[in-house]
Amino acid sequence: MEKPVTVAVDVMGGDAAPQVVLEGLELALAADKDLSVILTGQADYVEPFAAAHVGRAIAVATSEVIGMEEHPAEAVRQKKDSSIVVGCRLVKEERAGGFFSAGSTGACMAAATLYIGRIKGITRPAIASILPSPVCPVILTDIGANADAKPEYLLQFAQMAAVYARHVMKVEQPRIGLLNIGEEETKGSLLAQEAYQLLKEQAPGFCGNAEGTDILQGRFDVVVTDGFTGNVALKTIEGTAAVLFDQLKLVLTASLPRKLAAGVIMPGLKELKKSLSADEVGGAPLLGLKGSCIIGHGSSNARAVANGIAVTAQCIRERLPELISETVAIETGR
Amino acid sequence: MEKPVTVAVDVMGGDAAPQVVLEGLELALAADKDLSVILTGQADYVEPFAAAHVGRAIAVATSEVIGMEEHPAEAVRQKKDSSIVVGCRLVKEERAGGFFSAGSTGACMAAATLYIGRIKGITRPAIASILPSPVCPVILTDIGANADAKPEYLLQFAQMAAVYARHVMKVEQPRIGLLNIGEEETKGSLLAQEAYQLLKEQAPGFCGNAEGTDILQGRFDVVVTDGFTGNVALKTIEGTAAVLFDQLKLVLTASLPRKLAAGVIMPGLKELKKSLSADEVGGAPLLGLKGSCIIGHGSSNARAVANGIAVTAQCIRERLPELISETVAIETGR
Numbered sequence: 001m002e003k004p005v006t007v008a009v010d011v012m013g014g015d016a017a018p019q020v021v022l023e024g025l026e027l028a029l030a031a032d033k034d035l036s037v038i039l040t041g042q043a044d045y046v047e048p049f050a051a052a053h054v055g056r057a058i059a060v061a062t063s064e065v066i067g068m069e070e071h072p073a074e075a076v077r078q079k080k081d082s083s084i085v086v087g088c089r090l091v092k093e094e095r096a097g098g099f100f101s102a103g104s105t106g107a108c109m110a111a112a113t114l115y116i117g118r119i120k121g122i123t124r125p126a127i128a129s130i131l132p133s134p135v136c137p138v139i140l141t142d143i144g145a146n147a148d149a150k151p152e153y154l155l156q157f158a159q160m161a162a163v164y165a166r167h168v169m170k171v172e173q174p175r176i177g178l179l180n181i182g183e184e185e186t187k188g189s190l191l192a193q194e195a196y197q198l199l200k201e202q203a204p205g206f207c208g209n210a211e212g213t214d215i216l217q218g219r220f221d222v223v224v225t226d227g228f229t230g231n232v233a234l235k236t237i238e239g240t241a242a243v244l245f246d247q248l249k250l251v252l253t254a255s256l257p258r259k260l261a262a263g264v265i266m267p268g269l270k271e272l273k274k275s276l277s278a279d280e281v282g283g284a285p286l287l288g289l290k291g292s293c294i295i296g297h298g299s300s301n302a303r304a305v306a307n308g309i310a311v312t313a314q315c316i317r318e319r320l321p322e323l324i325s326e327t328v329a330i331e332t333g334r
Numbered sequence: 335m336e337k338p339v340t341v342a343v344d345v346m347g348g349d350a351a352p353q354v355v356l357e358g359l360e361l362a363l364a365a366d367k368d369l370s371v372i373l374t375g376q377a378d379y380v381e382p383f384a385a386a387h388v389g390r391a392i393a394v395a396t397s398e399v400i401g402m403e404e405h406p407a408e409a410v411r412q413k414k415d416s417s418i419v420v421g422c423r424l425v426k427e428e429r430a431g432g433f434f435s436a437g438s439t440g441a442c443m444a445a446a447t448l449y450i451g452r453i454k455g456i457t458r459p460a461i462a463s464i465l466p467s468p469v470c471p472v473i474l475t476d477i478g479a480n481a482d483a484k485p486e487y488l489l490q491f492a493q494m495a496a497v498y499a500r501h502v503m504k505v506e507q508p509r510i511g512l513l514n515i516g517e518e519e520t521k522g523s524l525l526a527q528e529a530y531q532l533l534k535e536q537a538p539g540f541c542g543n544a545e546g547t548d549i550l551q552g553r554f555d556v557v558v559t560d561g562f563t564g565n566v567a568l569k570t571i572e573g574t575a576a577v578l579f580d581q582l583k584l585v586l587t588a589s590l591p592r593k594l595a596a597g598v599i600m601p602g603l604k605e606l607k608k609s610l611s612a613d614e615v616g617g618a619p620l621l622g623l624k625g626s627c628i629i630g631h632g633s634s635n636a637r638a639v640a641n642g643i644a645v646t647a648q649c650i651r652e653r654l655p656e657l658i659s660e661t662v663a664i665e666t667g668r
Binding site for chain 1: 467468469478481482513515521522523524526545546547548549550551559560561562563565566567568569570571572573574575576577578581582585586588591592594595596597598599602603605606609
C-alpha cells in the first residue's frame with residue numbers, strides 16, 4: 001500500500017479539456033488506489049465526476065478559466081475564482097498535497113508562487129522540462145520562468161533539478177551540465193562563466209559545460225540554464241523534430257513503392273515518435289515551491305494527464321519540497 | 335563575363351585539410367573563369383597547386399597552423415605566420431577581396447577583426463549561420479562572436495544579415511525575426527524587450543518575435559539574437575537532427591523486412607539529409623568587416639569548400655561590406 005495522497009486537478013486546462021482531463025483522472029484513479037483527487041472547474045464537469053467517484057474525488061466548482069493567451073500575472077490577479085487559482089489555494093490550505101494542470105504554464109507558475117509560495121531559501125522558482133530523449137530522459141531547467149537570471153539562481157535550479165532527478169526519476173547520481181557555448185570553463189557569457197564557478201564549488205554531480213549538441217545525447221541528466229536560453233532550446237528541439245518528421249512524411253509518401261515500404265517501417269516510426277513524446281514523462285515540474293506542481297503540455301491526451309497526476313502524487317509521497325529545502329540549505333551552507 | 339575577383343583561401347583549415355581544400359579549389363576555379371585564388375598554407379601543399387594553375391593561383395607559404403582547439407585571440411596574437419592570419423592580411427593589403435577558411439571560426443573572427451578591421455559605424459562584427467532549412471534557408475545571427483550583447487548590437491546584426499539575404503541570397507524583402515520566448519513584444523529578457531523596440535523602429539522587414547519552434551519553419555529569412563542564444567540554438571538543431579537520424583537508422587535496420595523497405599526509401603532519405611546539409615550553403619559569413627570572409631564547417635567536403643569559395647567571390651562582387659556600411663548608416667541615421 002502506498003501512502004494516501006490528494007492531488008488537486010485543473011479540469012479546464014489543456015487543448016482538449018475537460019474531456020481529456022476527466023478521462024485522465026479515470027485512468028489515474030484506477031492505477032493508484034491510494035490516490036484521491038480534488039477537481040477544480042466548471043460545475044457541469046466536476047460535479048458529475050465527483051458523484052461517480054464518491055470517496056475518491058471531490059468537486060470544487062469554479063466560475064472562471066484562464067486562457068493560454070492571457071497575461072499570466074494579470075489573469076491570476078483578476079480571476080480569483082479560476083480553476084488554476086483555486087487549485088493552488090487548495091494546496092496552500094493543505095487540502096491537497098500538490099496540483100496538476102495542463103493549462104497555461106505561466107499562469108500556474110504565477111498562481112503557485114503567489115498562493116503556495118516559495119520554499120524558504122529559494123530565490124526563484126523554476127520550470128523544468130523532462131525531455132523525452134531516446135537515450136535517457138534529461139531535465140532542462142529553467143525553461144521560461146526567469147528570462148533574466150543571476151549565477152546564484154542557476155546554482156539553485158541545478159540543485160533543485162538534481163533532487164527531482166534523484167527522488168522522482170530515480171537517477172542515483174545525477175550528472176549536471178551547464179548549458180554553454182564551449183567546453184572550457186572560461187567560455188560563454190558572463191552569466192555562464194560565473195555560474196560555472198558556483199556550480200563547480202557547490203553542486204555535487206556538476207560535470208561541466210553542456211553544448212546544444214549535448215542536450216539530447218544522454219551525457220547529462222540535468223542541463224541548467226537561464227529561462228530565456230532554456231525556452232529557446234526547448235522550442236528549438238520541438239521545432240527541429242517537427243520539421244524533420246514533416247519532411248520524412250513527404251519522403252515516405254512520394255511514390256507508391258515508397259508508400260508500401262513505409263507500411264513496413266511505420267510501426268517502428270510510431271514507436272520512435274512515442275519515445276520522443278512528452279506524453280510519457282508526465283509534464284513540467286515547477287521547482288522551488290512549498291507544494292508539488294506539475295504542468296502538462298497543452299496538447300496532453302488522457303494518458304499524458306494520468307501520467308502527470310501520477311507524477312504529482314509521487315512528488316508528494318517523496319516529500320519533494322522538503323527534500324529540496326534540505327538539500328539546498330546543506331549545499332549552499334545556509 | 336563576371337567581374338574578376340581574388341579570394342584568399344586557407345589550405346590548412348578543416349578536418350580533412352589540405353586534401354579536401356585543394357579539391358575544392360579545383361572545383362571552384364573550374365566553375366568560375368573570372369576567379370583567382372591566393373593559397374595560404376604549408377609550402378608543400380600550396381606551391382604545387384599554384385605551379386599547376388599559373389595565372390589563376392598564387393601560393394603564399396606559411397609556417398604555422400591554428401588548431402580548432404586553440405584559444406582564438408591568443409593563437410592569432412602568437413601565430414602571425416599562420417594560414418589564417420596571413421589570409422586576413424592579404425585582404426587587408428587588398429591583394430585579395432575576401433578570405434575563405436574551413437578552420438577555427440573563432441580564430442578567423444579574431445584575425446579578421448584585428449587585420450581586416452570593422453566597418454566604420456559597426457559596433458560589433460557577428461557570425462551568421464545559413465541554416466539549410468528544408469523550407470527555405472534562414473540566416474541565424476549572431477552564433478557566437480558576442481556571448482554578451484546589447485540591444486544596439488542586435489539591431490546591427492539584423493541590418494547586416496538583411497543586406498546579406500538581399501544581395502547574396504537574393505531574397506527581395508527579407509523577413510526579420512527576433513529570437514524570443516513568446517510572440518508579444520513585452521516578452522523575454524530585458525535584452526530582447528529593448529532589442530524589439532529598436533528593431534521595430536529601425537529595421538525594415540522586422541516581423542516580430544521568432545520562437546525556437548519558428549527557426550526552421552520558413553516564416554523568417556533572418557533570425558537575430560545574441561551570440562550565446564544563437565550558438566545554443568544552432569547546436570541544438572544539429573544535436574536534435576543527429577539524434578533523430580541515429581534513431582531512424584535503428585528503426586530501419588531492426589529487422590530484415592524493414593531493411594528491405596529501407597532500401598526503397600533510402601534515396602529519399604539521402605536527399606532529405608542533403609537538403610539539411612551545411613555543404614550546400616557555402617559556410618558562415620562574418621558580418622561587419624571591411625572584407626568578405628566566409629568560414630566553412632570543419633567537416634566540409636570538397637563540394638562545400640568550392641561552394642564557400644564561390645560565395646566569398648559573390649560577396650566581393652556584390653560589394654557586401656560597402657552595402658552593409660551604406661545600409662546601416664542610412665537606417666540608423668548616422
